[in-house]
Amino acid sequence: MAKSKYYVVWEGHRPGIYSSWADCQQNTNGYKDAKYKSYETLAEAEKVYAEGWKKHWGQGKSSSSSSSPSSGNSYSKRTSSSSTISKDQIEYDSISVDVGTRGNPGPVEYQGVDTQTGKVIFSCGPIAKGTNNLGEFLAIVHALAYLHRQGSNRTIYSDSANALKWVKQKKAVSTLVRDASTAEIWDLVDRAEQWLRTHKYENKILKWETKSWGEIKADYGRK
Numbered sequence: 616m617a618k619s620k621y622y623v624v625w626e627g628h629r630p631g632i633y634s635s636w637a638d639c640q641q642n643t644n645g646y647k648d649a650k651y652k653s654y655e656t657l658a659e660a661e662k663v664y665a666e667g668w669k670k671h672w673g674q675g676k677s678s679s680s681s682s683s684p685s686s687g688n689s690y691s692k693r694t695s696s697s698s699t700i701s702k703d704q705i706e707y708d709s710i711s712v713d714v715g716t717r718g719n720p721g722p723v724e725y726q727g728v729d730t731q732t733g734k735v736i737f738s739c740g741p742i743a744k745g746t747n748n749l750g751e752f753l754a755i756v757h758a759l760a761y762l763h764r765q766g767s768n769r770t771i772y773s774d775s776a777n778a779l780k781w782v783k784q785k786k787a788v789s790t791l792v793r794d795a796s797t798a799e800i801w802d803l804v805d806r807a808e809q810w811l812r813t814h815k816y817e818n819k820i821l822k823w824e825t826k827s828w829g830e831i832k833a834d835y836g837r838k
Contacts, residue, residue, distance in 0.1 A: 619634065620634075620636075620653045620654065620655060621633070621634055621653065621654050621655075621656065621657050621659075621660035622634070622635075622636065622638070622639035622651060622652070622653050622654075622660075623651060623652055623653075623654060623660050623663055623664045623671075624639060624642050624643060624649070624650075624651040625650040625651065625664065625667065625668035626646070626648060626649055626650040626651075626668060627642040627643040627646045627649045627650070627651060628641075628642045628643070628645075628646050628748075628777070629642045629719065629746075629790070630642075630719050630747070631664075631719065632657070632660045632661065632664055636653075639651055639653075646776070646777075647776040647822075648776075648825065648826060650668040652671065699826070699827040700824045700827040700828070701827070702827070702828055705730070705828060706730070706770045706772075706819075706821070707730050707731040708730075708731070708769055708770070709730040709769050709770035709771060709772055709821075710727045710728065710729065710730065710736060710758045710761075710762070710769060710770075710771050710772070711727070711728055711729075711730045711771075711772040711773075711823065711831050711832040711833045712725060712726065712727045712728075712751065712754035712755055712757070712758055712771065712772070712773050712831075712833050713725065713726065713751070713754065713773075713774065713831050713833035713834050713835060714747050714750035714751050714754060714775075714835070715740075715835030716745075716746075716747050716750065717741075719746055719747050720744050720745060720746050720791055720797070721744065721745075722740070722741040722742065722743060722744065722745075723740055723741060723742045723744075723745035723746070723747070723749070723750040723800060724738065724739060724740025724741045724742065724750070724835075725738070725739055725740060725750045725751070725753060725754035725757070726738040726739075726754070726833050726835075727754060727757065727758045727761070727833060728832050728833045729832075730772060730832050733832050736761065737757060737758075737761055739753070739754075739757065742799050742800045742803070743796065743797075743799050743800070744796045744797050744799070744800065745791065745797065745799075745800035746789060746791050747775070748775055748777045748778050748781075748787075748789060749787060749789055749791060749800055749804055750800075751773055751774075751775035751777070751778035752775075752777075752778040752781045752782060752787045752804065752807065753800075753803055753804065753807055754773065754778075754833075755771060755773050755778055755779070755782050755820060756782065756807035756810055756811060757807075758771045759771065759782075759810075759811075759814075759816050759818060759820075760810055760814075762816070762818055763814060763816055767818075768817050768818055769818060770818060770819040770820070770821060771818055771819070771820045771821070772820075772821050772822075772823040772831060772832075773820065773821075773822065773823060773831075774822065774823040774825050774831045776822060779820060779822060782811065782820060783820075785808055785811040785812055786808060787804050787807075787808065789804075
């Protein structure tokens with residue numbers, strides 16, 4: 616009889632702890648720079664999930680990075696090469712946004728900071744209940760609206776591939792249930808989508824390359 620395993624997903628579509636490889640795959644496949652790993656006991660999985668990926672992800676990883684259940688440890692399918700993206704490519708005349716959460720879903724707050732100095736330009740929250748990606752989506756649109764009012768074409772950085780895609784398509788595609796507990800964040804998301812549909816902008820919205828550049832300037836330090 617096969618031993619049960621628990622899969623910790625630190626970075627994925629829906630971070631959390633899963634008891635099947637299929638669930639782990641569903642929440643990591645197609646997610647850029649997904650970070651996940653398997654453990655033998657639930658207690659161990661809960662401990663490392665709370666401590667964050669920086670302390671545990673990649674420990675013992677071989678150069679070939681296997682992602683199958685039989686490998687013992689599960690890592691991102693996106694194997695990393697030795698190449699990195701130079702910091703010379705960072706546009707410092709920009710706003711960087713990020714989200715702070717307590718659980719996913721859970722209370723959400725976000726902020727936008729000057730990429731060069733780290734000075735906070737705007738912040739919002741906590742919002743009673745939402746997800747990391749919805750918070751990132753709101754942060755990007757908040758930055759766009761702020762810069763639109765300023766008549767500025769400054770660049771915006773986010774480290775969320777999903778949020779960047781949602782902004783491009785002017786629609787947040789989230790599985791978060793709409794109910795009384797999530798009414799606040801969904802109201803904000805609906806308003807953000809409406810803003811995107813009714814405004815034009817020339818600002819570049821770029822992916823912050825965490826692997827090459829380190830944490831985004833707006834990071835809350837809660838990973």
